[in-house]
Amino acid sequence: MKTLLRSQILTSSWRFKSPPGLLHRPCWLLNTPISAQYRVLRHRDQQLPEYFNYASDVLDKWSQMEKDGKRPSNPALWWINGRGGEVRWSFEELGALSRKAANVLLDHCGLQKGDRVIIVLPRIPEWWLVTAACLRTGIILIPGTSQLTAKDIQYRLQASKAKCIITTDALAPAVDSAAADCHFLKTKLMASEGKREGWLNFNGLLKEAPSDHTCVKTKLQDPMMAFFTSGTTGSPKMAEHSQGSLGFRPIVNDRYWLDLTPMDIMWCTADTGWVVAAIGSFFDPWALGSCVFVHRLPQVESTTILNTLSRFPITTILGAPTLFRMLVQNDLTSYKFMSLKYCISGGEPLNPEVMEQWKSKTGLDIYEMYGQTETGMICSNLRGMKIKPGSMGKACAPYDVQIIDENTNVLPSEKEGEIAIKVKPERPLGLFLHYADNPEKTAATERGSFYITGDRGKKDKDGYIWFVGRNDDIINSSGYRIGPFEVESALLEHPAVAEAAVVSSPDQLRGEVVKAFVVLSLNYMSQDKEKLTHELQEHVKKLTAPYKYPRKMEFVQELPKTITGKIQRNELRKKEWGNA
Structure with missing residues (x-):
């Protein structure tokens, strides 16, 4: 097995081959061996394991299924840079490389379970590799977008007390500028070519690292990743997620927002710094054994997106409404999407007229979803479900989503109020643990029996939820909201x-x-x-x-x-x- 990264140039002649008796969902997690090996916990009407680690209990299980011929011989990760560079890893290769990366973090960076690491990388294979390595070691990963400034980096370092930061040579000067007063930062790791004083080179260390590593044992509620909120209404807060909220949720819910099989190729265009990238290009598609497709996309540009959809057998694309608004402004008659069948929009509301234009030009529906950094997916239009343009769809399992008034009374259909998730008597799997080191802000997200999203909406008689706006975006003019x-x-x-x-x-x-x-x-x-x-x-x-x-x-x-x-x-x- 080769351990090359972006220098690994491959052809794109591969096609899926589906063996008979293929398991589309990793059902071993709901039956055996999980329930046989571990004491299980009750969560509403389902049994959940007390212990769970996404790397060993999902990624390694798919690796074993590849060896046993129970998964198509297709990549787990398929990456291109748009200039001829291409990387394709099977689950087995991903597993071996992530074990080596885990040893780099432990042996060379001096990290251990529970430590926090900030990773600021563009859409390059190392992001997926380091993420898997952190899961194996129990290190808490904090992704950040590569567009962060020195001020942004300094804020995140000070707020998280991260002991290590991983980035490229492009951002290294900004990190050095920001890290001067961050004495808790022990290691700076560069995931690109070149040398810089005070920095370790990740790729060089990876080549020499041993491939033997035993995955740490983690509980379902152990912290796993933290994401800084977008900060549209104040300073970014660090929302911490558990192994269960991100890793186990797509497995335990049979009817979920992402309907894929191991024969699908999923392309999520989100920046690696945000939770939608973790959900849409790591945890959820890999939980279902699908191929994660990644384009380097130094700039999100419509011609590149359209050419990629035409050239590669991508079956599913997830993008922000901005992406679809950009694409529909093009003449799409010269593009033919041979494999695309599932288009998903998320991040903010999608205008109904854009959905209609996309449908008329491509014949494809756009399935809108709605979520937050703290919650993952809250609502979605599932495949096969009637789409009501302008609606965010219905509540995603296991969330009980209601529209409430200021006194937490559930409002009737068509009545505008606050979008809220029922969290008592039991907090649903999927919701973030807390805002790290900020109990006051965490407590402020709950009122009565509900988690308050901060968004306003209404629910129609069919259970579809319609977004109205952020609480502080609402305009009150002469008594009209x-x-x-x-x-x-x-x-x-x-x-x-x-x-x-x-x-x-x-x-x-x-x-x-x-x-x-x-x-x-x-x-x-x-x-x-x-x-x-x-x-x-x-x-x-x-x-x-x-x-x-x-x-x-x-x-x-x-x-x-x-x-x-x-x-x-x-x-x-x-x-x-x-x-x-």
Whole structure:
């Protein structure tokens, strides 16, 4: 077996071969050997193991199934860089390499179970390798996006007290600048070519590391990963997840948001710093034995995405609404997706008109899902389920999702309120453990018997949940409560609008009014702005209730966004209210 990483160049002539009697789901975790080896715990109507480690109990089990001929002879990880570089690892190869990586972390970095490690890597194979290695060792992994600044890195180091950071030579100077006052940081590991004073080279150490390693024994509720929240409404908080909340949840729930088999190829385009990447390109597809496809994507650009979908036998794609909004603006007649059959959107609400355009141009539905850093998937449109454009679908198991008022009373259908998850008498598997080292913020997420998401929505008579907006995004104008998403969606249906963000703006008479920040499409940039404003206002009035139209409008070159591409309405709101 070769232990090459990005230098491993392979052909792309591989196709799936499915043996008879294939196990599509790792059912050994629900029957034997887990229940035979470990004392089990009760969780509602299901038996859960007291001990569980995703590396040994999932990844290594698929590796054994490969050896026994019970899984297709396809990669576990299939990575390309868009320039001819390609890596394909089987579960067996992933296992061997991650054991070597585990020894690097233990022997050369001096880490042990319970220590925290920050990993800031782009979409390169080392991210998946180090993640698996941390699971094997019980080291708590804290991913970060490669777009972090020195200030961001310093904040995360100080908040987490991480003993090690793993990144590339591109971010090493920023780390050195930020780490000057972080005396708890013992080791800096570089997962790229080159040398730098004070840094260890991961790939060099990996080649020399032994491949023998015994996976640490972890409990289902032991901390496993932590993610800093996006910080759209305040300083980022460190949401800590357990082996169970991320690793075991996709196994224990038969009807889950991601409906895959070992014959599927899953491509999640999310940045490696966010929980959706861990869920969509590590835990959930590998729990089902699927192939994880990764493109280096130094820039998310529509031509690259479309060419990749046309060239490779990708069956499932997961992307942010921004991705689909970008793709539908292209002429798709020259692209043919031979294998694509399942498209998923998540991260923020997807505009219904984008879903309709994608469907008309490709013949494919987009299945919208909804989740948070703290919760994973909360709601989703499952395959085979009727899609109601604009809805986030129904609650994902094992969550009991309700719409409640400020006194935690469950509201009837079609009544707007707070989106909440029932957490008493029993906290559901999937929910984060806590905000690390911040009990006050953790306690503030619960009210009565519910975890409060901070989002507002409503549930229809069929159980579908509809997003209205963040609690602090809601606009209260003359007593009318207006969610920005509906107004933004209406604006986006006009051909003049490329992007739009809606916030409250102070008004002496009404208290607040709706203001829209609009990025114009290329063909409309030279048009008279006063005339265009009136046209867009009338357009919104026709598509929504008349009181929801934007009484103020500003045309801008771009909108402020988080590093994940989410529009930062809070920044625009601060500007409007003089708090910038």
